[in-house]
Amino acid sequence: MTAEAMARKFNIDSVANAAATPGQELPWAELGLTEDEYRRIEEILGRRPTGAELAMYSVMWSEHCSYKSSKVHLRQFGDKVTDAMKKHLLVGIGENAGVVDIGDGWAVTFKVESHNHPSFVEPYQGAATGVGGIVRDIISMGARPVAIMDPLRFGAIDHPDTARLVHGIVAGIGGYGNSLGLPNIGGEVVFDSVYQGNPLVNALAVGVLRHEDIRLANASGEGNRVVLFGARTGGDGIGGASVLASESFDSSKPSKRPAVQVGDPFAEKVLIECCLELFKASVVEGIQDLGAAGISCATSELASNGDGGMHVELTNVLLRDPSLTPGEILMSESQERMMAVVTPENVEAFETIMDRWAVEYSWLGEVTGTGRLVIEWDGETIVDVDPRTVAHHGPVYERPYHRPAWLDGVQADAFDAERAGDLRAAVLELMASPNMCSKDWVTDQFDRYVQGNTALAMPDDAGVIRVDEETGLGVAVSTDANGRYSYLDPYEGARLALAEAYRNVATSGAEPLAVSDCLNFGSPEDPEVMWQFAETVRGLADACQELGVPVTGGNVSLYNQTGGVAVHPTPVVGVLGVFDDVARRTPSGWREDGQAVYLLGTTADELDGSEWANLRGHLGGRPPALDLATEKTLAAILVNCSRDGMIDAAHDLSEGGLAAALSEMALRFGVGARIGLDELCERDRIDAFTALFSETQSRAVVAVPRSEEVRYNDMCTARNFPTLRIGVVDTENQALDVQGYFNLPLDQLREAHQGTLPRHFG
Amino acid sequence: MTSTSIETPLIGDVQPSTSGDADGPLSEVRVGVVTFPGSLDDRDAMRAVTLAGGSAVRLWHGDHDLQDVDAVIIPGGFSYGDYLRAGAISRFAPLMEQITAAASGGTDALPVLGICNGFQVLTEAHLLPGSMIKNNHLHFLCRDQRLRVENADTHWTGEYWAGEEVVIPLKNQDGQFVADNRTLDELEGEGRVVFRYVDENPNGSRRNIAGISNTAGNVVGLMPHPEHAVEAGFGPDSSAREDVGLRGGTDGLGVFTSVLRKLVG
Known part of the structure; x- marks a missing residue:
């Protein structure tokens, strides 16, 4: 043990201690758990959780990580997929991102995610780390990231707070994405006062790989080593997942400290190149990026997707801040980190690649056959859980929902106001x-040229990227949503969003192939919002089936509301299409x-x-x-x-x-x-x-x-x-x-x- | 893993081009492209060399060996994240010592081109005077930029004529070229202003300067990216020379053919 670790002697709440002190109260409510959820953890463990276990469960069972309110509806994306739709799917929903076969042995992975709440609190870093997170999802699949897009929604253009958000968010996306060398090829910019306190900052990334290079997040092979690499672990983003992403902003509650992560695009760029070398040299068995819920998520997901057991010594984690407690280390959302599983024979090869790129790494432990995730702190067991109870068997809620009573009135109120007589003035006013x-002011702050494969970008209907320089094989991507349509009819709104993205891809000349979605809604605890969500998922799943394009993955962002007012239901739908030759776009x-x-x-x-x-x-x-x-x-x-x-x-x-x-x-x-x-x-x-x-x-x-x-x-x-x-x-x-x-x-x-x-x- | 015919390309793995001068004398010319941690347009620069008919060679910043290349390109990007100051850390790379020494011997010395971040590295290494500060509007700016080639006698501009205009993508955050007036007068007087912004100065650069050379003309640095205007279909929407199709601008290719022709003699 290092001297540094020696100095970090906390009053450790070990498993033995937890068993011996069943009556000790833990701050489960402060960590965002309900009493029922806490009792269930006690039931699973047969004792009270340790502080570290509580930290893990609280972040992994948060809305953001567990999809506990949305899961019962999202199943439709799987249930409504036909065999014909699966034809091009190499990896479907459930992994870091879906993978689609585009022919000639090439595959493409793409996914859209939200970083809404952090971007309101700290626009630059929130938006920047949103790009960073989705790009790491793409790398985790074994792909080289080749493009990003950003669907953005802000409050009223003339509201005093809008400029703060626009400047920060646009600069954050540019500052991070441009530094990664990823062309930004499209997106949306929408202004509507419903997004005033809840801007929607979604990010989509596209990656390219050969079929045989697909990597999955699982830890198999007893005795294989588990390694954490990339940036050091610090105090940023602690509790971000459970607190920020899962609670609406409400000034009447005690303020929870903003916990937005801080991005380092240079570290991420190096991480991309270093991971691609790892893949090429075939020295990793399984890999997982660290996003929401940090090490808690990576260890429990890797373990439960693999042979089921993992043993980790947590004092081996390299820290930026030596005062972090074990629970904080498990919850930290420090950016630019990855976890991998490496066979003992490949350890040296792995280290050589890390050294070449000057990337720091630490060996945390190994894969076991015990079916348990055991985490020790300086030899004392602080976590001993079945990893599936953390990662996959979280609570699932059938939240009550009902059609809002106000909707009839809204739907009856058709537009019959002035139809401009002066069409010339009307066109000028519209445009x-x-x-x-024109969104040039935004898109001119993004690099659309880097990598040299951009065949179309803003302001064309879809972004188009060449994949194979020999044949011109390539892909088109477009994202769309219309919150106003969804407000009037969420079922139809979801179908319309898909139809528009699908149409955009076809307009560019590409054959639409697959879908990724980011569903942005208010609080699921509001039955009317929950109804909007349920209708949206039903509409999108039905429309996907009808058009024959499967959902390959995506993200749900709930609690986008301030006070009692929710954003319009905003299902951002990304459609990916394929070109045999991008020259014909x-x-x-x-x-x-x-x-x-x-x-x-x-x-x-x-x-x-x-x-x-x-x-x-x-x-x-x-x-x-x-x-x-x-x-x-x-x-x-x-x-x-x-x-x-x-x-x-x-x-x-x-x-x-x-x-x-x-x-x-x-x-x-x-x-x-x-x-x-x-x-x-x-x-x-x-x-x-x-x-x-x-x-x-x-x-x-x-x-x-x-x-x-x-x-x-x-x-x-x-x-x-x-x-x-x-x-x-x-x-x-x-x-x-x-x-x-x-x-x-x-x-x-x-x-x-x-x-x-x-x-x-x- | 068994070896496969095509793999996800790593940095610098550029697939062979069928265009250009595959079997001609230009293909004998070896042009090295340096990758630093944080370099972004290195693969693009290699593709440009290949499309121009030369042979691109991948160089690693930490090596001490120039691998007998005939010319060197320091590509764009954010080497070391532009931390401290753009180019300030990269100039200390082991390979930069070799490059600085080889480039400093007069007209027969190693031709070196610095693009964007590469230009910043060259000023930090004192191969070129002046420096780049943040754009005067404080934003990252990506746009198709019209330039005038002021000096067609450098190793990297021989394929153009003096006064010719070109359209080349510009993309940077720290692109404002600054130097004291004496240096600027010297650059002007010696004809070392190689590229100048036309129509609109995009970043506040002194005297609209977009690119400069050393006295011998073998070292050139510029902020715009000629390697992004070399392949029809993937370049800017316009050209200063002719009406081109969608993304058909290839005005930057001449930079790369210039050095190849110069070296073939």
């Missing part, structure tokens, strides 16, 4: 609005003079929940109708168009409708177009305002070269899908010219579109 304006803007502009799909009067209604301060009625069979046909057409070179540009219609799509397509490369709405209005029996601002689903605008028009029309006819020529690309006239209504010079449109974020945050 300058916080949710529709479709950009979101037209460039060539004279190309025909076509609208795919039909338009109905659907303004409830729309961005236009939002600009008029209205939220009521029903979200747009969705037919997933139509959505599937549209996707097939868009993918086919890309494959056969029939279109040169495509953009999906979603928030802001046709007005937003046409504006964005024109601004993408600064090329104008002449558009006519008369035929559309006549065919769909709508007025010009509805044609421009309705948010009817399953629509896209494409630019078709003259030479391809016949083929294009034949294909749409063959699939019985409505399409209408609505205009022509016009390079001469630097304007969006909607004939008979307005002529909007692109300079003016650009100024309105780009000015908003710099005006508020520049």
Whole structure:
């Protein structure tokens, strides 16, 4: 034992001590456990837990780690998966991240997670460590991380606290992600006052690996060694999982000390390269990143996924702060740490790689066949548990839920306010609005070039990354959510979120393959919020089944509420698609003079929940109708168009409708177009305002070269899908010219579109 | 594990390119790319060398051997996390001693290119004057930047003509080039300002300077990233030379072909 460890003689609550002092009270309530949960721990152990055991159970049984409120609903993602949907799945839900086969022996892993609460408390570090955490999940699967995306939701753009959060969160994502050498290829930025005290900071990461390189988090092989490596363990993030992520902010309760982790992107970058060398040299048997609940989580999950036993000497953990107690060491959420299982023969090879990258490591113990996780402190047993009771057999709640009584009133309140007479002014107002304006101010702070494989990034519909330099094989990813739709109808809102992400991926030309989701909700203890959650999961699982794309993993973030007010139900859905060659990806803007502009799909009067209604301060009625069979046909057409070179540009219609799509397509490369709405209005029996601002689903605008028009029309006819020529690309006239209504010079449109974020945050 | 034909690439494992000058004399030229802990664009720089027709060689900061390379690129990134000061720790790497010595012998000395963080390392190593401080707007900025090639006689710019404009991605947080006025006058007077920002100065750099050289012209440093404008489909959306397709800009390739041609003679 080192001198340092000698100095750390605490009043250790050993297993023997716990057995001898059954009456001693422990601070289970302060650690976030309910009395029932505490009694259950006593029952499992047949005695009171030690302080260290209590620390482990409290963090692992927290909402954040155990999914105790959401588990009963999330099962649907597994239950509603058909064999056909599993065809491309190499690893499904339950591991650090799902793995999808994309062909030629390549696989892709991706996952979206939340870091909402820490980002409100400490925006820079909260957002930064959110990126760090999801990237470590990707490494844990044996993959090289190749891209990140960030769906972000803030409060009202002009609220005094919003600038603090925007500056900190954007800088945190950039500061961490840019330093890791990961291109940031997309995401979302939404402003809505419902997120004022609860910004949503979600992060998605994508990794690439060969099939044979998949690594899983399990500790098997009796006698194999357990090693902790990366950054040292400090006092940051202690109790973060159980306290911060699982309790709503409420000023009436005694304040729990903010416990946001501090990130070191340099340490993580080194960790990535060092882990990839470990994988290449095949010197690790199992690997797990340390995220929420730190060593508690890593040891109990590794042990219970493997042969079931592990023996650890906790004084071997390298510390930043020597005053940490055993319980604190077990709970610490210090970043940039990994745990691995190594055979005795590979110990030397492992150490050589660590030394090469100057990464610190310490051998903590070994895998045993006892079925018990035993943790000692200087030889005294402080934890002796069945690891499955910590990691997998936590409490499961069937929380009561019911449909909110207010929903009928909200759904009956359809949008019938002003429909602008001046369409030109309306388009300018829409494109300058916080949710529709250019997000360049944010995305210009992220590196989209590094690694040299970015084929599409913001502001195109999806991010596209080349995987194989020889063949051009690659993937597209898009994330979407519309909290307003979900507020009006959570079941439909979830289906709409999936449909939009799916459509975006197809619009870029990729075949949609798999889903990852991050479900952001208020408190599950509120039966109305719980109903929103249950409906969302049911809607998403049903829609996944209908579109044939499985959920491969994701994350649930509850307690996003301040006082009694919850955020809108916000299911952020990420869809991954595959390209046989990224060279055929479709950009979101037209460039060539004279190309025909076509609208795919039909338009109905659907303004409830729309961005236009939002600009008029209205939220009521029903979200747009969705037919997933139509959505599937549209996707097939868009993918086919890309494959056969029939279109040169495509953009999906979603928030802001046709007005937003046409504006964005024109601004993408600064090329104008002449558009006519008369035929559309006549065919769909709508007025010009509805044609421009309705948010009817399953629509896209494409630019078709003259030479391809016949083929294009034949294909749409063959699939019985409505399409209408609505205009022509016009390079001469630097304007969006909607004939008979307005002529909007692109300079003016650009100024309105780009000015908003710099005006508020520049 | 049995060996497989393709594995998840490690740093510097660039797959062979079919383009470029695979069998020609340029492929004989060995260009080393140094990886420090925290280097990020090292694989990209190696890919650029390969696409230009040369042979890329992976160099490790902790080694003492330059492996007989004919030229060296110090790539972009955040070596040592930019802790203390960008480039301040990396300049003490064992390999930097070799590079500094080999680069300091006049026009026949080792050609060295520093890109972004590499430029910062070269100023810290005193191979180039001046220094980079935080951008004047205090943000990380990633954008496609128009530059003018002011000096087409350096080892790394021979394929351009003086006054030619190029579009090359820029991405950094500490990109503001500063030096005292005497140094700046000296750089201008000796024609050692190699690249200058055009249209808009993105970071407050003195006299719009984007890149400079040493007196002999074998050592060049610049903040923008030419290695991200070398392959059609993965570069910027525009070029200063012609109308290009989506992400079709390859204006940066000339930096790499310049040094290969120079070395082939």
